Amino acid sequence: MAEPSFDVVGIGNAIVDVLAHAADAFLASEGLTKGAMTLIDAGAAKDLYEKIGPAVECSGGSAANTIAALASLGGKGAFVGKVHDDQLGEVFRHDIRALGVAFDTPPDDLGPPTATCLILVTPDAQRTMQTFLGACVTLGPKDIDEGLIAASRVTYLEGYLWDPPLAKQAIVKAAKAAHAAGRMVSLSLSDPFCVDRHRAEFLDLVNHHVDILFANEREIMSLYRVGSFDESLQAVRGHCKIAALTRSEKGSVVVAGDEIHVIDAERVPRVVDTTGAGDAYAAGFLFGITAGRDVAVSARIGSIAAAEVIAHLGARPETSLKALIEKRFG
């Protein structure tokens, strides 16, 4: 088998984030579900945008953020996702390619505009996301290059991909190609409400197709419909090779066969915006694993990457994660 060209290929929704500060009272008055990702249509996105304060625009998307952070760590990444041929699509394309990530999914020139996610950051640094999927709804099997999948150590899928209608066929094609080539498949559960929408499919995936699972506490509890973190931990044991479960300031717990590691969170002087914390953790973990590190060190790299991202506004690293890791691990 040829040496893989990429450490990780991410498949996900290609989104430009629109970040603004907001008060809790605003979330309440708009009926927004704090901390969650909610899908909205073009009209609702326009209406909400009219009401929010001045914003900044940054490239986002869960798996895309992970691949961006992986590249910042020095890993070799590729990304598959659909933008429109418009100004925000160009922003997305530029930002991910500027990190050295291979991104060759052709943009749509017909159909809806590039996806945007209105992210409201409350004073407690929590983020509440309203996503208009735009061009992401056209991602389909034709966009999956089996050669690219076979050339990547890990194929990483975001749970949010189960929302756009055609993407499921793309996922199935990608997962099959990965396993046929002897590669690993990784899944992030993305959001507890997303788990609610697709629980049966996620359970089937975790039981039969996923090698490395990422979930936060609320997501893994939602997957197994249990009332405590420990119950979800016991439920996931044995169902996939590795499960990396994140718990915000409580750190993370990694289950890998018989091994269980409980890893502390990195200390952050001031948490500014938690957007992208899980994405960055997954990047650090996958960077470690694909570089041959053990799961405990990989989890620590994940924690360091997450700590960088939550210390500023926006989901992608602002400093070189490679330099941060070298300082810590040499």
Next chain:
Amino acid sequence: MAEPSFDVVGIGNAIVDVLAHAADAFLASEGLTKGAMTLIDAGAAKDLYEKIGPAVECSGGSAANTIAALASLGGKGAFVGKVHDDQLGEVFRHDIRALGVAFDTPPDDLGPPTATCLILVTPDAQRTMQTFLGACVTLGPKDIDEGLIAASRVTYLEGYLWDPPLAKQAIVKAAKAAHAAGRMVSLSLSDPFCVDRHRAEFLDLVNHHVDILFANEREIMSLYRVGSFDESLQAVRGHCKIAALTRSEKGSVVVAGDEIHVIDAERVPRVVDTTGAGDAYAAGFLFGITAGRDVAVSARIGSIAAAEVIAHLGARPETSLKALIEKRFG
């Protein structure tokens, strides 16, 4: 005379900033003039964008930043500037209106896209700007509503406006309308190279039409072609009612008739990005003047506003300047 509806109406180039970190070596290899604003065409903008790292997008434009900061201070502002009917035009429109600023210049639906400014921030926090004027070149006299000008205490013009070809006629119309209504006209010299391009016109304006002049040290020295700050200070005395001259960490010097005030800069724990420092200073100064404060207090408000803006990436305030000022002046 009716009570003015606005404290300041700004007329300027309506621009979306694209901010990225860059090394000094990159500026050198691209032949960019560090610290300056250079005009580039669509092709050069595309080429440079391909070469820079991941970026964030924020609304910018010099006079627009000033009006945004004025609004953040609690002042009543209006803005006149031209965007295209595209995604970045919508970003610009949203961000300035979200601050309560009146912005009713109709967007173009033909012609070039919304202007962008590629801003490269070097490790010393200096910014180097490459501007593609895009839709700004279509701003003309038809966009000047004399009623709006007459309803504003101050009409504020950015020197950069002398670059797009039709805007001069708009400026003349606006300045005449302001003085006919007994209002003040204010000008910012914007950039030393911009002063080089338009020196004769700027001198005529300063001598005959400008009530409040803003310039930094390099700009005012360029205007009078002198070798020291003090020579430029002596040269400008008596030529306009008020000149507010900024000197970065040395603070500012304000000349108003016989009065001269030397105001210290505010201390900033860490300067991150100097983009918009002068724009914010002008906002604070004009906020003070239009609220009936004396020139020395107005300059201090300018310094406080500038200090907020240089402590983070991007040219517009991230926190309420009103709250900052109230803490200081009650």
